[in-house]
Amino acid sequence: MMPTASTAIIGRELRMAARRPMDALGALLFFIVVGSVFPLAVGPDVALLAAIGPGVVWVAALLAVMISLHRLFLPDLEDGTLEQLILSPRSLTGIVFARIGAHWLVTCLPLVAVAPLLGLQFGLSAQAIGMLLLSLLLGTPTLACLGALGAALTLGLRGNVLLALIVLPLCVPVLIFGSGAVTASQQGLPSSPHLSLLGALLLAATFLCPWAVAAALRLAVE
Structure with missing residues (x-):
């Protein structure tokens, strides 16, 4: 697929997101609310907050991505655009790759941008927050790829329970290595093994x- 076609598809998705800002802001607000409620519920125990912080932020990111998946391909199916894309002479795989990239820009990148604020609420150090950002940058594209697969497999079905059952187990390794990288950084241990595994998962999911x-x-x- 030509780069100009990919750019056009990504630009189209960004314009559609600008016309329907609540579709993207809904996931971001959910991420912020979930990440903010946990410190209030746990209390002022600094050690406990720092221990659970990486896992809570990663789970909140996964759930925020999940709530936006049902709209990834459904509008195209309803208005007939999906059939035209399949009949297009361009590679459908390339079109899907561009759509996933646009979904990451609209939904996941804002989550990464506000993650440091949640890290501060959990009392994470500057080094741990930096590692949280790096792990999210490596892990959220994988979540977007796996979520797109679940959305395609359940396209046209009513309800999102099956989508969650398909996607959530596939995302468990990403959650483990992503939160593990931050925890290792907090404990003074090397985080490179976790980051390497996140990178390997990203390469496999992208391919x-x-x-x-x-x-x-x-x-x-x-």
Whole structure:
């Protein structure tokens, strides 16, 4: 697929997100609310907050991504755009790759941007917050790829329970290595093994998920 086509698809998705800001802001607000409620519920125990902080932020990020997935391909299916994309001479895999990239920019990047504020609420050090940002930058694209696969597999089905059942187990390794990198940084241990595994998951998801999503979309249309 030509770079100009990818740019056009990403630009289209960004313009649509600008016209419907609540679709993107809903995930961001959910992320902030979930991350802010935990410190209030746990109390002023600094050690406990620092211990649970990385895991809470990562789980909040996953749930925030999940609530935006049902709209990833559904509008295109309802208005017939998806059929036109499949019939297009351009590679459907390339189109899917661009759509996932646009979804990450609209939904996941704002989560990464506000994550340091949540880290401060949990009393994380500057080094731990930096590691949290790095792990989210490596891990959230994988969440977007896996979420797109779940959205394609459940396209046209009513309810989001099946989508959650498919996506959540696949995302467990990302949560483990992402929060593990921050915890290792807090304890003075090397975080490079966790980051390397996050990078490996990202490479595998980037290579495999667009192809699998394209195949699932063809089946959904048929």
